[in-house]
Amino acid sequence: MKLATWNVNSVRAREARLLAWLAAWQPDVLCLQELKVVEADFPTAAVQALGYHAVVYGQKTYNGVAILSRTPPEDLRRGFGEDDDDPQARLVSARVNGVRVLSAYFPNGGEVGSDKFAYKLAWMEKLRVLLERTASPDEPLALCGDVNVAPDDRDVARPEEWKDTVLCHPAARAALQRIAAWGLDDTFRRHHAEGGFYSWWDYRMLGFPKNNGLRIDHVLATRRLAARSTAVEIDRNERKGKQPSDHVPVVATFAD
DNA sequence: ATGGTTGCTTAGCAA
Numbered sequence: 001m002k003l004a005t006w007n008v009n010s011v012r013a014r015e016a017r018l019l020a021w022l023a024a025w026q027p028d029v030l031c032l033q034e035l036k037v038v039e040a041d042f043p044t045a046a047v048q049a050l051g052y053h054a055v056v057y058g059q060k061t062y063n064g065v066a067i068l069s070r071t072p073p074e075d076l077r078r079g080f081g082e083d084d085d086d087p088q089a090r091l092v093s094a095r096v097n098g099v100r101v102l103s104a105y106f107p108n109g110g111e112v113g114s115d116k117f118a119y120k121l122a123w124m125e126k127l128r129v130l131l132e133r134t135a136s137p138d139e140p141l142a143l144c145g146d147v148n149v150a151p152d153d154r155d156v157a158r159p160e161e162w163k164d165t166v167l168c169h170p171a172a173r174a175a176l177q178r179i180a181a182w183g184l185d186d187t188f189r190r191h192h193a194e195g196g197f198y199s200w201w202d203y204r205m206l207g208f209p210k211n212n213g214l215r216i217d218h219v220l221a222t223r224r225l226a227a228r229s230t231a232v233e234i235d236r237n238e239r240k241g242k243q244p245s246d247h248v249p250v251v252a253t254f255a256d
Numbered sequence: 257a258t259g260g261t262t263g264c265t266t267a268g269c270a271a
Contacts, residue, residue, distance in 0.1 A: 009271085010263055034271090036264070061264055062271095108271055116270095148271095202271085203261035240258060246271080 001097055001254045005031040005144035005217055006238075007105065007200075007247035011064075012036065014245055015043050021238065022050050027251060028070050029096050031103030031144040035064030042066065059089035065103045065145070069096045080130055091127070099225065100135060104145035109166030117166055120148070124175040128182060137183025140225040146200075146247060147218050149176045151186060154195030155215035167214055185226035187219045187252045188234070197234050200247045207246075208239050219252040228254045 004027040008014040011032065022030065030052070035042060039058040047054050052068040057078040067073060073094035080086055093102040107123050110116030135141050149172045153159040162168045180186070188197070198213025207213065219232065231253045238248040 013263065034263095062269095110270080204271095206258095206260060209258055209260085243262090246262080 001029070001099070001256065002027040002251060003029045003031075003099075003101070003142055003144065003219060003254065004249050004251040005033070005103065005146075005219055006249040007033040007146040007217060007245060009034045009245040009247065010036040011042060011066075013243065015046065017238070017243070017245070018043075019046055019050065021235075021249065022047065022052065022068070025235070025249070025251065029101055030068040030249075031101065032066040032068065033064075033090075033103065033105035033146045035059075035066060036061055037064060055092055055094050057089045057092040063089045063105055065090060065092045065105050067092060067094050067096070067101055067103045069094070069101075071097055075100075080126060081134070086123070086126075090123070098140060100139065100141040102141070102143045102145070104143060104147070106146060106148040108148050109169075109172065112164060112166055112169050117169075120166065121171060121175050124172075124179060128175075128179045131179070131182050137222050138224070139222060141184075141222045142225060142252075143179075143184060143220040144218070144250075146216060147176060148216050149173060150214040150216050151176060151189075151218075155198070157196075157198060157211055157213050161212070162214065167216055180220065183222050184220040185223055187221050187226050187229045188215070188232040188250065190226060190229060191232050198236075199234055199250055201239060203246050217247055217250045219250055221252070221254075225254065230255050
């Protein structure tokens with residue numbers, strides 16, 4: 001199974017790239033983030049024409065997440081469930097091919113110390129509790145998405161420049177470690193011990209031309225599922241050319 | 257080599 005995640009930064013602006021990428025890579029599952037559209041404006045017919053089902057949890061202007069899959073998704077869940085008080089559409093999940101797949105758009109956090117940063121940390125704790133309450137680390141589960149955290153300095157091209165930002169702050173890293181401690185492995189790290197691989201480059205300040213990137217998009221998998229991963233790639237080429245997203249797809253392949 | 261934000265909404269925010 002080929003399982004991918006991609007923050008497209010507006011599915012409306014990225015529709016042509018999305019369709020071309022699907023046709024080229026043909027993943028079994030693609031988790032999307034930052035749709036910036038309500039479900040009615042998602043290009044459902046276009047992805048269906050390429051053979052994909054779509055589970056969409058949309059929102060106007062900001063946020064919005066989806067899961068595309070070749071086989072029918074089951075047990076769809078939008079947001080955090082019954083007592084969800086999160087006004088932002090950042091989490092959707094479905095069972096695909098027997099795997100519980102979550103597409104998550106973690107809050108960015110704005111500035112360290114801001115209300116947005118507090119929301120980010122609280123959101124991450126809420127996700128950890130959701131996993132604890134609704135899933136088991138012994139089942140096949142993949143938490144995919146824009147996590148907005150670079151796990152360690154290998155994931156940052158210029159650690160000194162980024163160390164005090166919301167993407168690298170010790171509190172954000174610790175919150176991600178607590179989620180992982182529930183029972184998730186960073187599948188990319190299983191296959192690449194070295195640094196220098198990034199999934200996001202700021203549009204500003206020549207981020208991509210200078211390769212001033214961070215690895216903040218991840219496929220985290222429960223351990224038995226992670227052990228089945230045979231390769232994890234970051235499609236850096238997707239950042240090139242006209243009108244790229246600021247993020248590129250991460251593609252994990254699992255043995256059957 | 258790449259490009260000096262981008263997208264949504266329409267002045268300012270979010271990333």
